[in-house]
Amino acid sequence: xxxxxxxxxxxxxxxxxxxxxxxxxxxxxxxxxxxxxxxxxxxxxxxxxxxxxxxxxxxxxxxxxxxxxxxxxxxxxxxxxxxxxxxxxxxxxxxxxxxxxxxxxxxxxxxxxxxxxxxxxxxxxxxxxxxxxxxxxxxxxxxxxxxxxxxxxxxxxxxxxxxxxxxxxxxxxxxxxxxxxxxxxxxxxxxxxxxxxxxxxxxxxxxxxxxxxxxxxxxxxxxxxxxxxxxxxxxxxxxxxxxxxxxxxxxxxxxxxxxxxxxxxxxxxxxxxxxxxxxxxxxxxxxxxxxxxxxxxxxxxxxxxxxxxxxxxxxxxxxxxxxxxxxxxxxxxxxxxxxxxxxxxxxxxxxxxxxxxxxxxxxxxxxxxxxxxxxxxxxxxxxxxxxxxxxxxxxxxxxxxxxxx
Numbered sequence: 001x002x003x004x005x006x007x008x009x010x011x012x013x014x015x016x017x018x019x020x021x022x023x024x025x026x027x028x029x030x031x032x033x034x035x036x037x038x039x040x041x042x043x044x045x046x047x048x049x050x051x052x053x054x055x056x057x058x059x060x061x062x063x064x065x066x067x068x069x070x071x072x073x074x075x076x077x078x079x080x081x082x083x084x085x086x087x088x089x090x091x092x093x094x095x096x097x098x099x100x101x102x103x104x105x106x107x108x109x110x111x112x113x114x115x116x117x118x119x120x121x122x123x124x125x126x127x128x129x130x131x132x133x134x135x136x137x138x139x140x141x142x143x144x145x146x147x148x149x150x151x152x153x154x155x156x157x158x159x160x161x162x163x164x165x166x167x168x169x170x171x172x173x174x175x176x177x178x179x180x181x182x183x184x185x186x187x188x189x190x191x192x193x194x195x196x197x198x199x200x201x202x203x204x205x206x207x208x209x210x211x212x213x214x215x216x217x218x219x220x221x222x223x224x225x226x227x228x229x230x231x232x233x234x235x236x237x238x239x240x241x242x243x244x245x246x247x248x249x250x251x252x253x254x255x256x257x258x259x260x261x262x263x264x265x266x267x268x269x270x271x272x273x274x275x276x277x278x279x280x281x282x283x284x285x286x287x288x289x290x291x292x293x294x295x296x297x298x299x300x301x302x303x304x305x306x307x308x309x310x311x312x313x314x315x316x317x318x319x320x321x322x323x324x325x326x327x328x329x330x331x332x333x334x335x336x337x338x339x340x341x342x343x344x345x346x347x348x349x350x351x352x353x354x355x356x357x358x359x360x361x362x363x364x365x366x367x368x369x370x371x372x373x374x375x376x377x378x379x380x381x382x383x384x385x386x387x388x389x390x391x392x393x394x395x396x397x398x399x400x401x402x403x404x405x
Contacts, residue, residue, distance in 0.1 A: 029045045029049070030045050030046040031044065031045055031046075032044055032045060032046050037054070037104065039054050040052060040053065040054030041053055041054055061099055061100075061101070061102045064097075064098045064099050064100075064114075065090060065091075065094070065095060065099070066078070066090070066091045066094045066099050066102055067088040067089060067091065068088065068089065068091055068109075069084075069085050069086060069087055069088045069089060070085070070086075071084045073107065073123075074107050074108070074124075074138075075121060075122060075136050075137060075138025076107055076108055076109060076121065076122035077089075077091070078109065078121045078122075078139060078140050079091055079092070079093075079138075079139070080138045080139055082138075091140065093139045093140045094111060094140050097113050097115075097117075097119075098113055098114040098115065099112070099113055099114075100113065101153070101154060103154060103155065103156040104156065105122075105128060105156040105157060105158055105160075105161065106123070106128075106158040106159055107122050107123035108120060108121065108122030108123050108124075108128055108129060109121055109122055109140075109156075110154055110156055110161055111140060112153070112154045115150075116149065116150030116151045116152065117142060117143075117146070117147075118130075118142075118143045118146050118154060118163055119140040119141060119142055119143065120137065120141060120143060120161070121137045121138065121139060121140045121141060122136065122137065123136055124136045124137055125159075126159040126174055126175040126188060127173060127174050127175070127189060127190040127191075128159045128160060128161065128174040129141070130143050130145060130146075130161060130174065130190075130191055131144070131190075131191070132145070132190045132191045133190070143192060144191075145171075145173070145192035145193070146163060146171060146192050149163075149165045149167075149169070149171070150165060150166045151163045151165055151171075152164055153205070153206055154206075155207045155208040157174070157180060157208035157209060157210055157211060157212065157213070158175075158210040158211060159175035159177075159211075160173065160174030160175050160180045160181070160208065160211070161173055161174055162195070162207075162208055162213055162215070163206075164203060164204075164205070164206045164215075168201070168203045168204070169194055169195075169198075169199075169203075170194070170198050170203055170206060170215050171192040171193060171195065172189060172192065172193065172195050172213065173190065173191055173192045173193065174188065174189060175188055175211075176188050176189060177211070178211035178212070180208075180211055180212065180213050181195065181196075181213070182195065182197060182213070183196070184229075195213070195215070198215060201215075201217045202218050203215045203216070203217055204216065204217060204218045223282075223285045224281060224282045224285065225282065226282055226283075226286055226288070228282075231278065232278055232279055232282045233279075234279060234282055234283050234286075234288055234292065234293050235292070235293055235294075236292070236293055236294030236301070238279060238293065239279070239293045239294045239295060239301055239305065240294065240301060242272075242275055242276050242279065242305070243301060243304050243305045243308070245272055245275075246272055246273070246276070246305065246308045246309070247308055249265075249268055249272045250269065250308055250311070250312055253269065253312060253323060261320055266320055266322060266323060269326070270322055270323055270326045273309070273312070273323070273326035273327050273329070273330055274329075276309070276330055276334070277326075277329055277330045277334065279293070280330065280333055280334035280338060281333050281334075283337065284333070284334070284336060290302075290337050295338070302338070305338065306338050309327050309330050309338065310327075310331070312324060312326075312327035313328045313330070313331050
């Protein structure tokens with residue numbers, strides 16, 4: 001689409017740069033959505049204008065109609081034949097079908113109708129079209145394998161696709177060379193079939209990378225097996241390795257060295273903290289004895305792991321909020337296995353509370369406040385708050401002056 005305002009250069013940009021064609025008072029376009037292909041980009045304005053730049057194939061959805069232009073190999077323009085075109089033309093086979101979403105993979109397209117039906121067309125190898133054949137399809141064709149299901153969303157990778165139904169089922173088809181379908185046998189799926197392991201997960205969204213599949217859930221209560229490839233493995237060896245990794249990653253997190261923290265170290269720290277959180281969730285969900293993963297009360301491993309997490313969760317130093325939040329999430333989920341205090345939460349709470357009421361709480365660090373909230377929450381959940389107050393009142397009554405008059 002002409003000059004985008006970016007400098008023409010041989011190598012990639014090393015940092016973000018404003019596209020001058022869309023900025024400034026005179027050029028402002030009020031862009032509301034952007035999307036990228038492998039060699040091109042698109043932008044949509046609030047007025048419904050479409051801007052494109054780069055090179056490649058394009059398609060556009062407007063008012064339920066679909067337009068396509070560019071290279072026509074494999075029939076991917078959806079109008080029959082393989083001829084390309086330089087200007088947008090209507091895909092007549094999709095007219096009057098009330099299309100609500102169109103996505104592009106590698107040399108193919110899929111379209112979702114308001115009715116919940118799905119159509120695909122273009123290159124057919126690797127079963128990417130979901131029609132049970134590797135033949136190229138030159139006009140949009142209905143996916144028979146999804147008949148009887150109302151699809152509410154679709155996602156496309158390079159050579160595989162996902163479809164989400166109104167019943168929270170995820171169906172997938174296409175290449176499985178990178179285990180896109182969570183099938184380690186790497187068998188290609190010729191037609192849509194339910195994605196394994198996602199039943200009863202209350203899936204509400206899906207997306208694809210080039211060779212990845214992602215789904216997310218609205219359910220606050222979730223479970224995971226005790227032994228899941230690349231996810232969880234509840235045993236003492238795992239706990240030992242996580243403790244070692246966490247101590248290595250958390251070194252210098254207080255700002256004593258290497259500050260400001262490099263982004264890659266921040267990402268590794270957050271990812272590392274998410275691992276024990278996942279292990280603890282699995283162990284607690286399945287009521288595993290803490291002794292089994294080596295986290296029995298008073299064990300060296302428990303104390304070491306707990307110290308690292310508590311330090312990151314309650315630090316008042318220069319710790320990044322992302323890292324601190326990840327550490328706090330570990331404590332919140334693993335309270336029963338990984339208590340932040342040893343046996344005397346009432347004393348720990350007293351030590352954390354401000355000594356006066358002169359406004360010290362306003363200067364309290366987020367980590368400090370979190371530990372107080374966590375301890376109070378534990379008291380209330382276990383009935384300990386009532387017991388502690390009763391004991392305190394009883395002790396106070398014993399020394400009241402009127403008792404001795």
